[in-house]
Amino acid sequence: MASRQETTVREKKDARGEIISVAIEALARASRGLASYHMNACVKCGLCGETCHIYQAEPEPKNLPAAKAAEVASFYRRYHTFLGKHAPLLCGARDLTEERLDKLVESVYGRCTACGRCGLHCSIGLDLASILRVGRNILAATGKVPEGLERTVQNQITTGNQMAIPPEELHSTAEWLAEDLKLEMDDEGASVPVDQTGRRVLYLINPREVKFFPLSLMAAAGVFRAAGESWTLSSRFYDVTNYGLFSGDDKSAAVLTKRVLEEAHRLGVEEVVLSECGHGFRSFRWEGPNWLQSAYRLPMRSILELLEEYLDEGRIQVDPGKNAERVTLHDPCNLVRWGGVSEPQRRVLRRVVQEFVEMTPNRAHNFCCGGGGGMLSMSEYGERRVASGATKAEQIRATGAKIVATPCHNCADQLIELSKRYKLGVEIQAVVELVYSALA
Numbered sequence: 001m002a003s004r005q006e007t008t009v010r011e012k013k014d015a016r017g018e019i020i021s022v023a024i025e026a027l028a029r030a031s032r033g034l035a036s037y038h039m040n041a042c043v044k045c046g047l048c049g050e051t052c053h054i055y056q057a058e059p060e061p062k063n064l065p066a067a068k069a070a071e072v073a074s075f076y077r078r079y080h081t082f083l084g085k086h087a088p089l090l091c092g093a094r095d096l097t098e099e100r101l102d103k104l105v106e107s108v109y110g111r112c113t114a115c116g117r118c119g120l121h122c123s124i125g126l127d128l129a130s131i132l133r134v135g136r137n138i139l140a141a142t143g144k145v146p147e148g149l150e151r152t153v154q155n156q157i158t159t160g161n162q163m164a165i166p167p168e169e170l171h172s173t174a175e176w177l178a179e180d181l182k183l184e185m186d187d188e189g190a191s192v193p194v195d196q197t198g199r200r201v202l203y204l205i206n207p208r209e210v211k212f213f214p215l216s217l218m219a220a221a222g223v224f225r226a227a228g229e230s231w232t233l234s235s236r237f238y239d240v241t242n243y244g245l246f247s248g249d250d251k252s253a254a255v256l257t258k259r260v261l262e263e264a265h266r267l268g269v270e271e272v273v274l275s276e277c278g279h280g281f282r283s284f285r286w287e288g289p290n291w292l293q294s295a296y297r298l299p300m301r302s303i304l305e306l307l308e309e310y311l312d313e314g315r316i317q318v319d320p321g322k323n324a325e326r327v328t329l330h331d332p333c334n335l336v337r338w339g340g341v342s343e344p345q346r347r348v349l350r351r352v353v354q355e356f357v358e359m360t361p362n363r364a365h366n367f368c369c370g371g372g373g374g375m376l377s378m379s380e381y382g383e384r385r386v387a388s389g390a391t392k393a394e395q396i397r398a399t400g401a402k403i404v405a406t407p408c409h410n411c412a413d414q415l416i417e418l419s420k421r422y423k424l425g426v427e428i429q430a431v432v433e434l435v436y437s438a439l440a
Helices: 004-030 036-040 053-057 065-080 082-086 098-110 128-141 147-159 167-185 214-227 250-267 278-292 303-312 333-337 344-352 379-387 390-399 409-421 431-438
Strands: 201-204 271-274 300-302 326-329 355-357 403-405 427-429
Touching: 004 065, 004 098, 004 128, 036 065, 036 128, 053 379, 053 390, 065 082, 065 098, 065 128, 098 128, 098 379, 147 250, 167 214, 201 214, 201 250, 214 303, 214 431, 250 271, 250 278, 271 278, 271 303, 278 300, 278 333, 278 409, 300 303, 303 344, 303 431, 326 344, 326 390, 344 355, 344 431, 379 409, 390 409, 403 431, 409 427, 427 431
Parallel strands: 201 271, 271 300, 326 355, 326 403, 403 427
Antiparallel strands: none
16 A cells, blocks of 8 residues: 555646646647747857847846747757657757756746847747747746736736726726816816727726826827717726736736727627737737637727728827927837838827937837836846846937827837836837827
8 A cells, every 4th residue: 555655746746747748739739830940040159148128237158039039949859859769869859847947937928028129139030929929828838927927917817907906996987087187178078988889999908097097098198089989998897908918928918808809799899909018919900810710800900090090081280399309119029020010100290299210229129128928027037127227218318308208008118118227218109199188
């Protein structure tokens, strides 16, 4: 008869075996869309280090994007190549073990924001960020997502938004913002509508706009009022963020996407407009149909595109002289590099501010600010996150701007910290805030 100690050892061994089985299945599922070329073709030139803000701040070999991707690729080779299966030592293939999974956590979460700049500048065009996200898929499947990031995902699943804000608080915020808006616009018709059916637009916002940045929501409401827009928020599912993208939990990401689409249909809107959120735009506009394995029945676009439409159609009148300070623009990685939206915000800013200057480099080549990839929710990597923003801080300083416009709340949070750390003395604003300030 087995002793209690022997039974415990056997149970632990069985549990480890189950975790590895799950990891191997997740690896197969997540890497299916990546050609074996991306997993095997790195020439180890090191050029990716010159493009990575984390490596620039901390130039250690383990911060090279290729080195981080190589950890994931070594598992792929072990289970999905002939040589890896039969002679793993010859090709750097490695077995998945729980110890290696634990080590992978820091590589793919703590040393990478998944910004994608490394792939853009790779000498042979490897999609390094997607390889690293395969690592996140594996860790999400095996329950090894960093606590802060996982808690944010679970908040969204259980409460409908990342900050677990109850519907009553949204209603309360909407009410007092509407009162302020009426006074500021001298317009009794101004409002912040919630749960209204039959409106044209369902507007998704970052919960930070309810809790910490209500002026962003108020600005959007003011612009919508000036444009005569028919719109509403939803008190059930208004969160434009999707932290499943960051954690690698595609199942949760799909649930969050589906809920919003179902709410849009319940309210009877004609389109979904996404507030200024880089990863939120990428998640809903591009990744969502892949997660759901079906096309949307409603159009979905960024508020930046809608703002430009308002200006082009003369639905709002603006005076750029009301924004007299020099303004520069930070390009969020997920909106610009991954999402393809780089010009609407520029065309809008040139019409609503008196002096607009570009950072160098910009658009898809712009450096990550350091706040992406879920970094802001993982306190254990906080110092590295802020240190990695040194490159971005120097970009901002070189422009001489007093205001940094950024269409992303994660970026805004990070840039506020960078301004303090590096004594930049800049104000961080959303694009819609500058449009609202310029209303004639």
